[in-house]
Amino acid sequence: MTDSNSIAPAEPVEILLAEDEPSDADLCMRVLRRKKAANHIVWVKDGAEALDFLFTRGPYASRTGTDRPRLLLLDIKMPSVDGFEVLRQVRADERLATMPVVIMTSSSEERDIAQGYQLGVNSYVTKPVDFASFRQAVQDVGMYWMVLNKAPRTSQAN
């Protein structure tokens, strides 16, 4: 179901998708790709891997592309490191601080939403259980952040 989990991408990563649920990740990538919202999507299975990717360490130490992704789609409830911790470290890092991060989660808990925004998330989207709504949500997020929105390429550029 996956075809884009390349360890050393040739072109710049446009979206980093941190999602522990393979079906959600697959559906998400299918929608994004079908709508041509992004060409190069990297999927990591948990928070630890996301951090390894973003800080080019562990399996991603030899990653050549040092540019940050244009968008981080982040699940909250993941094994090892959860989404909030990833977000905290991202916002604490000078290079990654201004990277747009969108939380996509099943949780609609008030507490989680509040915490996400306190940690500096750019958007908080709950995943609807029916695919039609899910597809609409993912399309909207992709179109908005990848097409409509203008974000700084790097922190330095800001």
Place this chain on the structure above:
Amino acid sequence: MLDSAMLATAVRDEDGRIVDFVVDYIKPVAEIGQRPAEEIVGRRFLDVWPSAAGSPIWGMMLYLMETGEPITLDNFVYSEVIDGRAVTAAFDIRMTRLGDGFLDNFRDVTERYRVQQDLEASERRFRSALDALMDPFFMFVPVRDGQGKIVDLEFQFVNEAAERLYQMPRQDIVGHGLLELFPSGRELGIWDTYLEPIKTGTPARVDLPYFDEHGVKGLFEVSLTPGDEGLIISARDVSEARQAQEALQASEKRFRSALDALMDPFFILGPVRDDQGKIVELEYRYVNRAAERLYQMPRQDIVGHGLTELFPSVRELGIWDTYVESIETGTTARTDSPYFNEHGVAGLFELSVTPGDEGLLVAARDVSEARQAQEALRASEERFRTSVEALQDGFAVFSAIRDSAGVIADFRYEYINEAGCRMDQRSREDTVGHTLTELFPASVTSGLLAAYALVAETGEPLTREDVDYEDVYGGRRVSRALDIRVVKLGDGIVATWRDVAERRRAEETMTRQAVALRRNAAELEDRVRERTADLVRSNQELASFGHSVAHDLRAPLRAIDGYCQILLDEHAAQLDEDGQVLLGDVGRYAVRMGHLIEGMLALARIGRKDLGHVRIDMTALAESVVTDLRRGHAGAWPAIAVGQLADASGAPELIRQVWENLIGNAVKFSANQPDAQVSVESQEAAGEVIYHVRDNGVGFDMAYAGKLFGVFQRLHPADFPGTGIGLAIVARIVERLGGRVWAEGRVGDGACFSFALPAPSTENGETP
């Protein structure tokens, strides 16, 4: 009357002879030296009153101690030199033996004694005055025979001059008849002369010669005065008469002055008799100043007037009888009498009534205060006695029994109260007068006797708690636990005791029970704590399990729906029409299951939500819900009328869910009706606000009304979409907010869903 008391204990020598007494207690209201009690108590009797040693009272006291015969002395006159000053006082004394000592109740009667002395002195002076007269003076009473005929005149009194005249000693004259002594009197005409005034009642004055065997002794001017009882005769020697009269007047004046000087009222009453000799009135002959003060009348308004004339009530009071009896019998009397004035009782008087030559001499003494004090004393003693009897504790008074060496050998019960008898299981008669060792032999070996003796000797009170005590009485071995308190009283002790066995048993039982109870309570608490922790843990586990299950189920359901959809979108060509429909159904059922899970999560969330207590504008909230529903709604839309709703209090996000579900249901179940209408109203009732959501939709069968609010209960599964959890959420929220929810409806005739919430308090209300 005896307002003073003294308790004394004998002091004995080696041979047991009484050498003195030690004063244990005195209430010296009337002690001769007027000394305070602390100067006397603890001292020896003869140190305090040395003169007693040489006085008859000492002998009487020894006799009392020997025989127990009480001493009663009235007007006991006692002199003592105190602080170099001779003091004399008179006492009424009642002395009784008490233990190895005596109780002396006494009263100072010095004043009464002085009045008597004064009266006697004045009478003596009166007689002396008569004696001092140079002229013979004598008094007769008639001696009558059976017919009342006077047969002789008996000499009642003769003065010295008369003695000289008759040349006989007084005792040979008084009591004898005139004719008996002087038979010639009848012939000489003296008899008739003397009888005449008695018969007529008028005084007479005659000149009579006096003869003896030597011839005429002289001529006397004889004054004959008939008295009530006889005849008073003074034979006056003319030459010496004036002088004698002056002497008499002087004497009487002195007598009157003395009486006037008295502080106590004094008066003389003369009897007034009727024809039969019966006393019909007592006439005031004399009143002293004190009596004037008492009667609040001047002397001249009293003297010459009758007693019953001035005080008609005396007859009822019995005083009259006392007076009359005193006159008729010639005996002194003493009586108490209240004195009334127009304001009521002015005082209580002790009257000393003495018949005299002049009439009835009455000395009154105001004893109101003394009497009141005595009454108070008696009342106090009664209170004390009643209190002691009312005690639940045993109470007994013991007197010390000393051996010849003066060492306390035993104690004698002088008094025991009812509780004491009950505890000792022995009657008062079997106790009082008996000794401690006699009734409780073990008191010797147990040291109780020694401890009591120490109290009596040192005056140091004894308090012992939980004394275990075993003894044999009534032939039974009895074991007791006592609280005992003993204090010294005189030469003896007062003991109070309490049987504590019962209390101790109760305490032990209570302690045992308390320990067991505490242990049980602790165990119970532990168990409750454990169970609570278990419950909390399992609740938490359940909640997080449910949450994660719900969470984890959603992704696969989304995947099923998603892949079905993708199949239909991208691979429709490979499926026939039936396959496409089936695939669509798979997706829909997956979505439906997702909604059920969402509902369960929502329901679970209600329990965890904080209940706000803000004031909610329900009109605005309901309208906003209608707007939101309208926005997300496709299809027919009913006419919705939201009325003016009363404010509520609670968590707005929770109540919003209530409106969403109720209005959403109303829309859902009425939308397909022609002319669909939904109305939202409220009404305020006692302490609550009730909201109604009414529709004219399909309604429901009231038989199922009870199932409406259950989880996953659906009345219209086939025709209307829904998870069956909305009304369960409504019920859960309303109940959590302290309200209630109910529904009314009829099939095909609409439904009305209502919920009631506690009315918001007016003062802390706050509009969100």
